[in-house]
Amino acid sequence: MLQQKATAACRDARSAGREAAATSLYTTAQQTTTHAPMNAVEIEQAITDLAQHPFNPAEFPYAFLEAFGNKATTLKRLRAGVSNKSDLGGVLQTHNIHILTCAPGQVTATLAALKASPATTKAKVKFILATDLPAPRASRQAGGTDLEAEDLNNGETIACAYPNLPDHFGFFLPLAGISTVQQISENAFDIRATSRLNRLYVELLKDNPDWGKAERRHDMNKFMARLIFCFFAEDTDIFLEKGRFTATISQMSAADASNTHTIIATLFRAMNTPRANRTTAQIPRWADGFSYVNGRLFSGSDTVPRFSKIARAYLLHVGGLDWTKINPDIFGSMIQAVAADEERGELGMHYTSVPNILKVLNPLFLDDLRSKLNEAGDNPRMLLNLRKRMARIRVFDPACGSGNFLVIAYKEMRAIEAEINRRRGESDHASEIPLTNFRGIELRDFPAEIARLALVIAEYQCDVLYRGQKLALAEFLPLSHESWITCGNALRLDWLSICPPTGTGVKLHADDLFGRPLEQAEIDFENEGGETYICGNPPYLGSTWQTIEQKADLQIIFDKRTKNWKSLDYVAGWFMKAADYGTHTHSSAAFVSTNSICQGQQVAILWPLIFASGHQIAFAHTSFKWANLAAHNAGVTVVIVGIANPAPKVRQLFALTDDGETEVKEVAQINAYLVPGANVVVEKAARPLSGQAEMLRGNMPYDGGHLLLSRDEVDALGLTPEQRTRFIRRIYGSAEFIRGLERYCLWIEDAHLEEALGIDAIQQRIEGVRTMRLASRDRGANEMAARAHQMREMNIGRSQTIVMPGVSSESRAYLPVGIVDNNTSVTNLAFALYDATLWSLAFIASRLHLVWIATVCGKLKTDFRYSNTLGWNTFPVPTLTEKNHNDLTRSAENILLLKT
Numbered sequence: 068m069l070q071q072k073a074t075a076a077c078r079d080a081r082s083a084g085r086e087a088a089a090t091s092l093y094t095t096a097q098q099t100t101t102h103a104p105m106n107a108v109e110i111e112q113a114i115t116d117l118a119q120h121p122f123n124p125a126e127f128p129y130a131f132l133e134a135f136g137n138k139a140t141t142l143k144r145l146r147a148g149v150s151n152k153s154d155l156g157g158v159l160q161t162h163n164i165h166i167l168t169c170a171p172g173q174v175t176a177t178l179a180a181l182k183a184s185p186a187t188t189k190a191k192v193k194f195i196l197a198t199d200l201p202a203p204r205a206s207r208q209a210g211g212t213d214l215e216a217e218d219l220n221n222g223e224t225i226a227c228a229y230p231n232l233p234d235h236f237g238f239f240l241p242l243a244g245i246s247t248v249q250q251i252s253e254n255a256f257d258i259r260a261t262s263r264l265n266r267l268y269v270e271l272l273k274d275n276p277d278w279g280k281a282e283r284r285h286d287m288n289k290f291m292a293r294l295i296f297c298f299f300a301e302d303t304d305i306f307l308e309k310g311r312f313t314a315t316i317s318q319m320s321a322a323d324a325s326n327t328h329t330i331i332a333t334l335f336r337a338m339n340t341p342r343a344n345r346t347t348a349q350i351p352r353w354a355d356g357f358s359y360v361n362g363r364l365f366s367g368s369d370t371v372p373r374f375s376k377i378a379r380a381y382l383l384h385v386g387g388l389d390w391t392k393i394n395p396d397i398f399g400s401m402i403q404a405v406a407a408d409e410e411r412g413e414l415g416m417h418y419t420s421v422p423n424i425l426k427v428l429n430p431l432f433l434d435d436l437r438s439k440l441n442e443a444g445d446n447p448r449m450l451l452n453l454r455k456r457m458a459r460i461r462v463f464d465p466a467c468g469s470g471n472f473l474v475i476a477y478k479e480m481r482a483i484e485a486e487i488n489r490r491r492g493e494s495d496h497a498s499e500i501p502l503t504n505f506r507g508i509e510l511r512d513f514p515a516e517i518a519r520l521a522l523v524i525a526e527y528q529c530d531v532l533y534r535g536q537k538l539a540l541a542e543f544l545p546l547s548h549e550s551w552i553t554c555g556n557a558l559r560l561d562w563l564s565i566c567p568p569t570g571t572g573v574k575l576h577a578d579d580l581f582g583r584p585l586e587q588a589e590i591d592f593e594n595e596g597g598e599t600y601i602c603g604n605p606p607y608l609g610s611t612w613q614t615i616e617q618k619a620d621l622q623i624i625f626d627k628r629t630k631n632w633k634s635l636d637y638v639a640g641w642f643m644k645a646a647d648y649g650t651h652t653h654s655s656a657a658f659v660s661t662n663s664i665c666q667g668q669q670v671a672i673l674w675p676l677i678f679a680s681g682h683q684i685a686f687a688h689t690s691f692k693w694a695n696l697a698a699h700n701a702g703v704t705v706v707i708v709g710i711a712n713p714a715p716k717v718r719q720l721f722a723l724t725d726d727g728e729t730e731v732k733e734v735a736q737i738n739a740y741l742v743p744g745a746n747v748v749v750e751k752a753a754r755p756l757s758g759q760a761e762m763l764r765g766n767m768p769y770d771g772g773h774l775l776l777s778r779d780e781v782d783a784l785g786l787t788p789e790q791r792t793r794f795i796r797r798i799y800g801s802a803e804f805i806r807g808l809e810r811y812c813l814w815i816e817d818a819h820l821e822e823a824l825g826i827d828a829i830q831q832r833i834e835g836v837r838t839m840r841l842a843s844r845d846r847g848a849n850e851m852a853a854r855a856h857q858m859r860e861m862n863i864g865r866s867q868t869i870v871m872p873g874v875s876s877e878s879r880a881y882l883p884v885g886i887v888d889n890n891t892s893v894t895n896l897a898f899a900l901y902d903a904t905l906w907s908l909a910f911i912a913s914r915l916h917l918v919w920i921a922t923v924c925g926k927l928k929t930d931f932r933y934s935n936t937l938g939w940n941t942f943p944v945p946t947l948t949e950k951n952h953n954d955l956t957r958s959a960e961n962i963l964l965l966k967t
């Protein structure tokens with residue numbers, strides 16, 4: 068239950084683009100308005116379907132465009148020739164693609180013609196694509212024999228046999244408004260495999276509905292993890308012959324799929340039985356050739372879901388992919404969505420990209436290892452010491468998902484170790500970096516399984532890369548029995564039991580990843596001691612979005628430390644636990660996090676506690692946005708914060724420049740606002756601390772829309788000019804002020820109530836307010852029903868009001884501020900200084916004030932969210948002379964003159 072809720076919360080936050088669990092890809096995905104939003108997985112599926120159908124030259128261009136999300140109306144216009152701009156008899160969609168089918172063998176010449184076509188240039192197309200008609204002897208199934216295409220933006224080309232078009236779908240993703248960088252096209256395999264496994268998973272659940280229920284979910288997840296391992300193993304010679312697993316199922320199981328499950332179960336049983344025991348275990352001869360794998364992956368229940376003919380076909384189809392191309396950094400994050408009902412639609416399209424993971428890992432410890440490698444040069448002793456040091460480093464991700472941070476950390480460390488071995492002339496040397504030093508906690512069962520698998524695959528791929536396939540194969544099986552990914556709630560588990568303090572030689576019992584999670588995870592293998600680096604991208608959830616269980620998680624951690632813990636984001640729990648952990652053992656930690664923990668009210672709640680544990684901010688990355696491949700791409704804004712005790716003398720503060728480059732400053736201290744400087748924490752103040760004028764929130768209508776009016780609604784009231792002057796005011800909230808929108812409100816002083824009630828249209832509106840307030844579950848609102856003719860507050864300037872929107876865009880160089888007359892009111896979406904001196908306006912419009920607000924107030928994504936208690940009342944104002952006042956007043960007047 069807890070698990071499901073946390074997952075859903077994680078997903079919710081992501082998809083809503085709140086201060087969210089941020090995961091991303093290497094891409095900036097922008098869905099253009101001309102396309103129905105399709106994600107990369109859906110596109111891959113559509114292209115695969117297209118390539119499987121008999122080739123129809125006349126239909127191909129439209130079917131191709133449809134696969135990339137073009138709507139029926141767009142295609143209809145193209146077909147009718149209205150929007151088809153081709154000058155070669157093909158199909159040209161402006162700004163997108165020019166497609167032409169041609170006679171057999173003419174593909175290259177046709178592509179050249181497409182490139183030279185004036186229409187191609189004029190319509191600014193991104194791609195050209197040529198494919199030829201099937202040669203007379205070609206199979207009817209095969210479609211056009213060849214296909215060539217060019218991305219005109221970067222000159223990249225592809226050439227393939229038509230049926231292999233799905234292998235290149237990543238090349239065309241910009242057609243769907245998904246602009247990719249290199250990596251995603253290169254990792255098209257991971258998307259394809261995810262798509263295939265997803266179809267299989269869904270089909271199996273159709274055939275075995277009980278496997279989708281909570282009681283069988285673990286079996287289903289385990290089954291999928293085993294399958295993935297087998298597909299990988301059969302393509303990488305681990306099962307000795309390429310494709311052996313799939314081929315055995317194809318040959319041994321009946322075409323009607325009636326015994327597919329028993330064949331697979333037998334194979335799994337073989338993989339769980341050491342060779343010496345196989346006769347006793349009655350493993351049939353046809354399964355005997357399979358290696359003993361176990362490593363807990365094949366232990367436990369060996370029941371397999373039943374297969375329909377379709378599911379069997381899907382299985383064979385997935386097995387037919389080339390699994391050597393699997394990339395464990397990405398694949399794990401994608402595949403985990405297959406098992407999550409609520410995420411399946413997006414199929415892992417939001418995951419943390421490798422460059423983003425490295426933003427955490429590099430400054431946390433990898434840069435240091437690399438610099439030590441540089442220092443060591445060719446000195447064998449220094450190189451050896453570094454290798455020994457690395458062998459004792461533990462990397463711990465307490466919200467590891469499918470293990471991408473751990474996989475990247477492992478691969479990067481293996482690269483450094485390989486360089487050490489090369490310099491020492493020991494290229495064959497077996498790796499001394501134990502996989503078991505890459506530990507994780509994950510709430511959900513399937514990602515936890517996949518994390519372990521991803522690490523195993525990463526280890527094998529590194530062995531092949533650095534030591535050659537022969538040595539890699541020799542040492543790969545059986546898999547290690549040790550368990551190092553714990554399935555459980557990281558905020559409830561004792562991290563010291565997962566990564567015991569170094570040097571204590573603690574020996575404990577392990578949680579079994581492939582068995583039931585224990586309350587308290589304990590690791591049963593030798594703890595050699597060394598450094599521990601905690602990292603990850605834990606879930607972010609603002610206080611309003613947390614479940615009861617998640618609130619309880621935070622309560623356990625913070626209750627005895629602060630009474631304000633309820634305002635904290637869920638991610639704060641990970642920072643606090645990391646700091647607690649660091650007081651017991653040599654460690655440092657860095658997490659990707661919502662930027663809200665370094666802004667506004669949360670700063671004063673969380674950071675004094677972290678600093679009190681002796682930790683300081685060792686490095687940080689200031690707010691940055693990232694995007695992902697999700698169809699409904701929610702940009703989220705994050706920071707990265709690294710804490711250590713003791714922190715290094717020189718601290719690194721990373722930030723994105725306007726042109727998207729990362730710049731780094733080396734500073735003596737980074738405070739909780741991620742600014743270089745002392746650990747000053749700004750707390751809310753009820754009154755201005757430096758004697759400036761009082762700033763209030765505007766008037767809260769609480770009216771169900773009855774007190775606020777458009778100009779037309781005002782006209783519809785049918786008031787006389789006098790009544791209009793008496794009862795109608797112009798009103799400003801943030802949007803009205805910033806965008807100059809016209810809005811009015813009913814403004815009825817008690818003394819004029821009787822007269823107002825005499826006007827039918829007004830009386831009805833007051834009644835509407837009363838009904839709405841009485842229906843509310845808020846007691847305060849119920850009480851306000853007694854004066855339904857008024858807003859909660861009825862503040863208005865006697866002479867004038869300085870207005871200040873509550874939220875404004877981060878792209879502004881100055882905060883917007885203005886002045887309105889005594890006939891104008893302000894809503895609660897803006898702040899107001901009633902009858903204040905003009906020089907207050909000069910403060911607000913100053914660059915200094917914007918910098919102060921940007922630093923100490925919370926933000927909405929990256930936009931400024933103004934707060935009177937946190938930003939205005941705390942704004943440090945020196946004692947001002949009369950001359951200062953005069954100068955400021957003149958500045959304010961000049962600003963107002965410029966505005967008009």
Ligand SMILES: C[S@@+](CC[C@H](N)C(=O)[O-])C[C@H]1O[C@@H](n2cnc3c(N)ncnc32)[C@H](O)[C@@H]1O
Nearest residue numbers: 073088419466467468509510556557604605606
């Ligand atoms: C934003 S994801 C990051 C995972 C992975 N690093 C990635 O980039 O895809 C956060 C992960 O934390 C897990 N999670 C949520 N609450 C948790 C908890 N209380 N304990 C452990 N893991 C949790 C979620 O299931 C999810 O896999």
